[in-house]
Amino acid sequence: MRNPPEKNTGSKRTKSLLREYTEAIGIAILLALFIRAFVVQAFKIPSGSMKTTLLIGDHILVNKFVYGIRLPILNKEILHFSNPKRRDIIVFQYPVDPSKDFIKRVIGEPGDTVKIIDKKVYVNDQPLDEPYTVFTDPKIQPAGVSPRDNMGPVAVPPDSLFVMGDNRDESYDSRFWKFVKLDALRGEAFIIYCSWNQDGELSLSSSESYIRWNRIGKLLH
Known part of the structure; x- marks a missing residue:
């Protein structure tokens, strides 16, 4: 006796493909969220406070894993690897308004004594060598x-x-x-992955807008 032919095989195949795509997209989203929360996060530079190391419109990647592993929601460190070192470029929660992220360079580590005399920085009474600094106002207060x-x-x-x-x-x-608490750290900036014009925008219709190709891939020191 012959078995009746199977029906709706095309519909089953479509449902199977739809399930595979849905699962793949779901896994990709979860992986992206995990990487952003614990490994690497992208930031955009909105001001000139770090020029010429970083310019307005630079887009950077920040290593969130280098100092330790922190639970984002609870802001609680579960694994500690190291503290930032002097001259590291770090992203952190702005102490005055934690809803904002700032980026600066570490000058004083825990236990250091810092002073400034006529724009010159001294750490533990020793002048700090700072080839990265820029002074736009010649006036010494x-x-x-x-x-x-x-x-x-x-x-x-x-x-x-x-x-x-x-x-x-x-x-x-x-x-x-004053100071940045260690528990306010986001991570260490390590590379520029993209850079727009001075206004931080990209407009194909404007002759003044362009991509700074020479900055893409630049490692930060």
């Missing part, structure tokens, strides 16, 4: 007028960092709002 050019000495607490922007005359940093 007298001591006691502003912490921008003259400050300290201040002692960095055991759980904190003293950070500054490379563009010293146009950076709002630890000179004004």
